[in-house]
Amino acid sequence: MRRSGPWTLAGAVLGLAVLLSGCGGGPSAEDLAAVDYAPQDPEQWTMSTPAEQGLEPDAVAELFWHAGRLESIYGLVVVKDGSLVAEDYFSLGSVDRTALLQSATKSITGALVGIAIDEGCVAGLDEPMMTYFPELAGQLDDPRKNGITIEQLLQFRAGYQWEESSDELLTALYQGFRPSSLIDVPLVRDPGTGWDYSNLSSHLLSVATSRACDTDLLDFAVEHLFGPLGIEPGDWTQDWDGYRYGMGELNLRARDMARFGQLYLDGGVADGERLIPEDWIDASWTPYTEGAWYSKVGDNFDRTAYGYQWWIIDAGPHTYFLAWGHGGQQIAVVPELDLVIAVTADPLKGDHGGGGWALEKANLNLVADFIAGLPAA
Structure with missing residues (x-):
């Protein structure tokens, strides 16, 4: 990261x-x-x-x-x-020797989201993030989060702030996000109105894709991306x-x-095989x-x-x-x-x-x- x-x-x-x-x-x-x-x-x-x-x-x-x-x-x-x-x-x-990619992992997470949309398990770019977190719907502290889409997470335009902007968020980043973090981390702008580097957004993409496709994201990657490319x-x-860290930590x-x-x-x-649209x-x-x-x-x-x-x-x-x-x-x-x-x-x-x-x-x-x-x- x-x-x-x-x-x-x-x-x-x-x-x-x-x-x-x-x-x-x-x-x-x-x-x-x-x-x-x-x-x-x-x-x-x-x-x-x-x-x-x-x-x-x-x-x-x-x-x-x-x-x-x-x-x-x-x-x-x-x-x-x-x-x-x-x-x-x-x-x-x-x-x-494998090496820790840190945030270069995000580009691979993005590819897996695209594959998941092509496979039909993620509904599409306009799908609300909360579709994949139904257990948290009644706990939202900010109604704007209902409007965050998969595309906005991909673009870093969901409204979540850069974790290094506060000691509290940086600590949360090091301790590890979990699904409930989408409630705990505040928005700093209306979704879609501006850009903020957000590790949480990338991780929420990982969780949403894993849930939508009912799989571990590494297994999904091996089946649809790494395996066909000959990557171990x-x-x-x-x-x-x-859930795998969508924001980093892949080797x-x-x-x-x-x-x-x-x-x-x-x-x-x-x-000769199409892996990504x-x-x-x-x-x-x-x-x-x-x-x-x-x-x-x-x-x-x-x-x-x-x-x-x-x-x-x-x-x-x-x-x-x-x-x-x-x-x-x-x-x-x-x-x-x-x-x-x-x-x-x-x-x-x-x-x-x-x-x-x-x-x-x-x-x-x-x-x-x-x-x-x-x-x-």
């Missing part, structure tokens, strides 16, 4: 060190020649090279050179034109009532994150809110718009779609370039101050700067 916080002195020093590592003292030609980013095992991927897929090899080498100098990054995978062209692992990372997920944390490998990104890039089809992907990548994020990330990390549990980012001449988790976990999809980049990193659990935010920004800017430097198609 993604966090940010005030820019402390320690964070500023760390951020300056990260900045200086990427300018002035950049890699030499010898440094770039020594970078080895070649994947060793195809494992269901077509393997290629950056040059064969139209990427400048030195640019890719520089991406990995900088990645190797970041403090918290675990893994970096680049897929171009459907081929695995580059990957490497750092610190605790490895090709077989790691653990996905459950709340006090046994996947970097390659599997890239496979999910490639599915979206391919319009929801994998190996194409119109769901289009809707997920529609910017319902512009300027959504709260603080500056980087010079090339621009236009933080929000769709259905996906971010829309501009970097240089390119627009990309981003599953973004705390610590800088990322699935970046650039349709114009037929490019997917996956990053795993230290999830920085419990760290939402300036130092952690500096590490997260460095990982986010690593990808944004690389994409910004690529020529337009």
